[in-house]
Amino acid sequence: MNTTPIGLLLVLLVCAAIAAGCGTTLAPPTPTPQTISGMTRDRTSYTFLKWNGGLAIMLVDQCDVHSLSGSGVDGESDRRNGDAQWWDQDTNEWQDGYEWELETPDGRTAQLSINNVQYDLEQGRVFRIDAKGDQVTVQQLDRDLANVQPNRTSCNNFVTADPELTKTTEGVDTE
Numbered sequence: 714m715n716t717t718p719i720g721l722l723l724v725l726l727v728c729a730a731i732a733a734g735c736g737t738t739l740a741p742p743t744p745t746p747q748t749i750s751g752m753t754r755d756r757t758s759y760t761f762l763k764w765n766g767g768l769a770i771m772l773v774d775q776c777d778v779h780s781l782s783g784s785g786v787d788g789e790s791d792r793r794n795g796d797a798q799w800w801d802q803d804t805n806e807w808q809d810g811y812e813w814e815l816e817t818p819d820g821r822t823a824q825l826s827i828n829n830v831q832y833d834l835e836q837g838r839v840f841r842i843d844a845k846g847d848q849v850t851v852q853q854l855d856r857d858l859a860n861v862q863p864n865r866t867s868c869n870n871f872v873t874a875d876p877e878l879t880k881t882t883e884g885v886d887t888e
Contacts, residue, residue: 744820745791747863750779753872757879760795761861761868766820769858770834771868772827773878774842775799776810790818799845810844827851841878854878 746762753759758776763769776797797810817823825832827840828849837855854877861871872878 744817746793746820748781748793749863749865749868750781751865751868753869753879755873755879757872758797759868759872760797761858761863762793762815763858763861763863764791764817764820766817767859768817768820768823769838769861770815770823770825771839771856771858771861771871772797772813772842773839773872774810774844776842776844778807790816791820792816797842797844808845811842811849839878841880852877 744764744766746764746768748760748762750760751758756775758774758779760772760779760781761769762771772795774797776799778798779795780797781793781795792815794812794814796812798807799810800806801808811828813825813827815823815825823834825834827842828851830851832840832851832853837853838858839854839856841852841854843850843852856875858871861867
C-alpha cells in the first residue's frame with residue numbers, strides 16, 4: 714500500500730474531525746406538555762398539564778374562565794403560567810381568581826407557585842383552589858395522576874370521581 718503525505722494528512726484530519734464531533738453532545742429538547750382546561754357538568758373547572766417525562770399536575774376550582782400562557786421554551790426549561798377568573802353575579806363583573814406559574818427543566822420535576830406561594834410537588838400534584846371570596850385558599854392533594862390522560866373524558870372522570878375535588882367553593886376544607 715503506497716501512501717502519500719497528503720493522503721495521510723487527509724486521513725488524520727478526517728479522524729480528528731470525527732473525534733471532535735464525538736465529544737460534543739446536543740442538549741435534549743426541552744419537553745412540552747399536553748394541556749387541557751375544561752369544566753365538568755357540576756361546573757367544577759380544571760387545568761391539566763402532562764409531560765412525557767412523567768410529570769402531571771392538575772388545578773381544580775370553581776372559576777368560570779381560565780387562561781394558559783407563557784408556554785415558551787427557552788432552551789433550558791419549559792415555563793408555563795395561567796390565571797383564572799370568576800363572574801360575580803352581585804356586581805356583574807369579572808373577578809380575579811388566582812395566578813399560577815410552573816417551570817420544569819426535564820418534564821419530571823418542576824417548581825409550581827400559586828399566587829406567588831411555592832408548593833412542594835412531593836406533597837401532591839393536585840390542587841383544589843378556592844378563589845371566590847376575600848382570600849384565595851389552596852388545598853394540595855396527593856392523588857395519582859398516572860392514568861389520567863389529557864382529554865376531556867379522562868379529566869372529567871378523574872375530577873367527578875373524587876368528592877374532595879367536586880365540593881362547592883364553600884365546602885372546601887382549608888386546613
